[in-house]
Amino acid sequence: MIAELGQFALIMALLAAISQSILPLIGAERLDSRLMAFGSHASLVQLLFVILAFGCLTQAYIVSDFTLLNVAENSHSTKPLLYKISGVWGNHEGSMLLWVLILALFGAAVAAFGRNLPVTLKARVLAIQAMIGVGFLTFLIFTSNPFTRLLVPPENGQDLNPLLQDPGLAFHPPMLYVGYVGFSVAFSFAIAALIEGKVDAAWARWVRPWTLTAWIFLTGGIALGSWWAYYELGWGGWWFWDPVENVSFMPWLMGTALLHSAVVVEKRNSLKVWTILLAILTFSLSLIGTFIVRSGLLTSVHAFAVNPERGIFILILLAIAIGGSLTLFALKAPALKSGGMFSPISREGGLLLNNLLLSTACATVFLGTLYPLFMEALGGGRVSIGPPFYNKTFIPVMVPLFFLVCIGAYLPWKRADLVGVLKRLKYAGLAALLALLIAWYISDGGPLLAILGLGMATWMLLGTLSEWADRIKLFRAPLAKSWQRAKNLPGSSWGMTLAHGGLAIAIIGMISTTAWKVEDVAVLKPGETLSVAGTDYRFDGVKEITGPNYSAVEGTFNVSQDGVYMATLKPEKRLYTVKRMPTTEAAIYSTFVGDYYAVIGDPDGKGGWTVRIYREPLVTWIWFGCTLMVFGGLVSLADRRLRVGAPADKRKKKKVREAEA
Amino acid sequence: MRGFILSTTILFTLIASIGIASISLVQAVEPDEVLDNPILEARAREISKEVRCLVCQNEPIDSSNAELAKELRIVVRERLVAGDSDDDVKDYLSSRYGDFVLFRPPFKASTFLLWFGPLLVLAIGIIGIIFFFRGNRTQKIAAPLSAEEQNKLQQLLQDGQEPPQKLNSDNKGEAS
Numbered sequence: 001m002i003a004e005l006g007q008f009a010l011i012m013a014l015l016a017a018i019s020q021s022i023l024p025l026i027g028a029e030r031l032d033s034r035l036m037a038f039g040s041h042a043s044l045v046q047l048l049f050v051i052l053a054f055g056c057l058t059q060a061y062i063v064s065d066f067t068l069l070n071v072a073e074n075s076h077s078t079k080p081l082l083y084k085i086s087g088v089w090g091n092h093e094g095s096m097l098l099w100v101l102i103l104a105l106f107g108a109a110v111a112a113f114g115r116n117l118p119v120t121l122k123a124r125v126l127a128i129q130a131m132i133g134v135g136f137l138t139f140l141i142f143t144s145n146p147f148t149r150l151l152v153p154p155e156n157g158q159d160l161n162p163l164l165q166d167p168g169l170a171f172h173p174p175m176l177y178v179g180y181v182g183f184s185v186a187f188s189f190a191i192a193a194l195i196e197g198k199v200d201a202a203w204a205r206w207v208r209p210w211t212l213t214a215w216i217f218l219t220g221g222i223a224l225g226s227w228w229a230y231y232e233l234g235w236g237g238w239w240f241w242d243p244v245e246n247v248s249f250m251p252w253l254m255g256t257a258l259l260h261s262a263v264v265v266e267k268r269n270s271l272k273v274w275t276i277l278l279a280i281l282t283f284s285l286s287l288i289g290t291f292i293v294r295s296g297l298l299t300s301v302h303a304f305a306v307n308p309e310r311g312i313f314i315l316i317l318l319a320i321a322i323g324g325s326l327t328l329f330a331l332k333a334p335a336l337k338s339g340g341m342f343s344p345i346s347r348e349g350g351l352l353l354n355n356l357l358l359s360t361a362c363a364t365v366f367l368g369t370l371y372p373l374f375m376e377a378l379g380g381g382r383v384s385i386g387p388p389f390y391n392k393t394f395i396p397v398m399v400p401l402f403f404l405v406c407i408g409a410y411l412p413w414k415r416a417d418l419v420g421v422l423k424r425l426k427y428a429g430l431a432a433l434l435a436l437l438i439a440w441y442i443s444d445g446g447p448l449l450a451i452l453g454l455g456m457a458t459w460m461l462l463g464t465l466s467e468w469a470d471r472i473k474l475f476r477a478p479l480a481k482s483w484q485r486a487k488n489l490p491g492s493s494w495g496m497t498l499a500h501g502g503l504a505i506a507i508i509g510m511i512s513t514t515a516w517k518v519e520d521v522a523v524l525k526p527g528e529t530l531s532v533a534g535t536d537y538r539f540d541g542v543k544e545i546t547g548p549n550y551s552a553v554e555g556t557f558n559v560s561q562d563g564v565y566m567a568t569l570k571p572e573k574r575l576y577t578v579k580r581m582p583t584t585e586a587a588i589y590s591t592f593v594g595d596y597y598a599v600i601g602d603p604d605g606k607g608g609w610t611v612r613i614y615r616e617p618l619v620t621w622i623w624f625g626c627t628l629m630v631f632g633g634l635v636s637l638a639d640r641r642l643r644v645g646a647p648a649d650k651r652k653k654k655k656v657r658e659a660e661a
Numbered sequence: 662m663r664g665f666i667l668s669t670t671i672l673f674t675l676i677a678s679i680g681i682a683s684i685s686l687v688q689a690v691e692p693d694e695v696l697d698n699p700i701l702e703a704r705a706r707e708i709s710k711e712v713r714c715l716v717c718q719n720e721p722i723d724s725s726n727a728e729l730a731k732e733l734r735i736v737v738r739e740r741l742v743a744g745d746s747d748d749d750v751k752d753y754l755s756s757r758y759g760d761f762v763l764f765r766p767p768f769k770a771s772t773f774l775l776w777f778g779p780l781l782v783l784a785i786g787i788i789g790i791i792f793f794f795r796g797n798r799t800q801k802i803a804a805p806l807s808a809e810e811q812n813k814l815q816q817l818l819q820d821g822q823e824p825p826q827k828l829n830s831d832n833k834g835e836a837s
Contacts, residue, residue, distance in 0.1 A: 363779050386711070521691070
């Protein structure tokens with residue numbers, strides 16, 4: 001009965017979305033305020049029905065209602081409650097329902113927070129948002145219904161893939177989806193602006209918080225995913241250039257570009273056409289990501305051909321959404337008036353260069369991800385594209401970007417004196433050179449590229465800090481005055497410093513752990529010790545343990561350095577009873593300078609166990625850096641000037657001379 | 662050729678499903694595979710990171726648990742012990758399994774767009790930006806700028822004054 005209610009709710013949501021996508025548009029055209037206001041009400045109704053549907057499915061998972069095909073295929077009665085709930089989106093149908101839920105949430109949020117939006121713009125934005133909803137609700141109802149009943153329900157379910165039964169992966173998909181789907185608002189605003197034929201600073205100010213919100217979640221989601229891969233997959237890697245990762249990385253790259261170009265529209269009323277295009281492209285990449293993952297194209301073109309119904313459906317959706325929006329762009333964009341002029345060497349010029357490099361980087365990932373599919377589809381044979389390709393193409397694009405980050409932050413609007421800026425960065429440059437030499441010394445002249453990379457990341461970090469110090473006149477004014485200035489810095493300026501600094505720290509972690517990772521594998525008998533990178537791992541044997549839905553062997557390692565005890569590591573090797581699938585649960589001792597990572601493998605039948613030990617220098621810096629980036633985004637979001645409609649406090653602003661980011 | 666690909670795919674799928682059914686006891690590089698010569702072993706590890714485990718989803722043989730990956734790891738080491746260079750080993754593998762086995766796609770006609778695509782995007786972007794800056798001053802489109810003209814353009818741009826839109830746009834965040 002509850003499942004049928006969910007089914008009914010989905011249909012009602014679809015009807016609400018259909019009317020929401022038509023009436024407000026007509027209203028905006030005829031300036032009929034009642035029709036325009038309908039959009040806000042409909043978006044709320046749509047949200048309530050989607051919440052109801054989502055609740056129904058969640059309920060079915062919690063009580064293990066195996067009369068539902070979806071629950072029977074993806075759940076099991078012995079699964080812990082957390083994974084019963086996260087199992088709702090751990091499968092195709094449920095994850096699409098989550099997608100639709102988040103989309104409806106964003107739509108309703110625009111309706112609720114957008115009180116100060118011009119009524120026609122708001123009506124159009126909500127209508128576009130609803131059109132996306134119509135597409136995905138139709139997809140859900142007609143090709144991926146989560147409420148399909150089974151005539152003969154099984155006694156128990158087939159369980160969720162054990163790799164997904166992990167706290168990290170329970171929250172990874174929702175965060176990622178908020179990121180993906182959040183860009184739909186920027187998209188809707190862009191399309192609405194094209195219909196209105198007007199883009200101005202106010203428009204950019206409304207778009208920025210939504211884009212920033214999406215970006216924050218996407219950054220967090222990607223970081224969470226890579227952290228999960230690091231501790232769960234059992235060999236200490238954190239990024240694989242896997243298509244699944246790439247499709248989330250592409251909207252991130254484009255979204256980051258959008259975030260920066262929207263600043264130019266807001267502050268200088270320039271780069272409008274380009275920003276609109278970026279908004280369209282960013283959400284298109286989110287759609288493509290959803291499409292690639294959901295259509296089975298990832299495994300191979302053949303998997304797609306076997307069950308083409310869903311794939312074709314999303315392909316048509318993509319064609320309408322991307323083709324339609326780009327056509328509208330081509331028709332309407334030329335009419336947009338361009339605003340403030342600027343010299344190539346200026347804040348605007350710097351942000352434009354940022355956009356150019358990020359777009360190129362995104363194109364690289366796009367080609368690397370989709371080329372094999374195109375080649376296979378066109379009968380050109382199969383190729384594999386992996387890390388060696390990205391090392392040769394992606395990294396060379398990103399290096400100049402990283403190098404220029406702190407220079408760009410120093411540039412004033414309109415025109416800048418590059419020599420003057422570089423002079424102000426001389427201490428950061430000298431310190432980065434020093435760091436480079438220290439890295440050289442410590443690593444014994446280790447991989448040259450890694451050492452240069454560390455120098456570059458240090459430059460980026462110190463340059464960012466030096467810009468912040470200059471801004472608050474640190475050491476050049478009395479400390480109390482600097483403190484006062486720091487407190488008065490706008491949130492978006494703090495956000496920039498935090499995010500750029502976080503990025504630099506993450507890069508330091510990435511380079512160090514890639515270049516100086518040490519690993520060893522051996523067969524150890526209880527009592528034996530393996531020495532890896534100066535640390536001793538004494539194997540103290542294994543014992544069998546039983547979890548709620550798995551059995552496992554747990555090894556114990558005593559970790560010490562020069563006889564001084566450091567930690568006890570207890571890696572597990574689990575066997576999930578329903579799926580008969582083994583997983584590794586690495587044990588990690590994290591420190592500021594690096595991780596000690598142990599994995600227990602299989603017995604050799606002669607009393608020994610295969611043991612893998614990894615030493616990962618500075619690896620936690622990656623996620624610490626990402627956390628700083630997310631935090632920077634949040635601080636920037638809290639900036640009152642970004643809050644829609646918040647009246648600016650002019651007097652206060654005049655006091656703080658800000659070269660705002 | 663198609664038939665060959667299809668049959669090998671089916672074969673691999675079979676191997677994979679057997680691997681899953683019997684709960685494979687292999688996991689990444691096993692101690693018994695490791696070569697005594699540390700230099701050769703290090704080379705073997707580097708190569709294995711670039712070789713795809715054909716039955717897995719986008720995983721190198723270096724980290725894969727599949728039986729086939731183990732076999733390929735042993736093949737790589739055998740070739741190295743026999744005196745092959747790194748490239749010889751990769752050539753050997755791609756001649757047996759096709760380009761698909763290597764994570765570094767080859768340079769050839771069908772992959773030109775892949776390798777040079779990013780450069781193309783960069784070039785288009787740069788041209789677009791050049792036109793953007795020129796369009797800022799003049800609608801005329803002429804031959805590319807010489808260094809002298811570039812300087813002049815710079816000069817002109819710097820002389821360019823603030824547009825009138827400034828008034829109705831929100832400009833309080835502006836730096837001096």
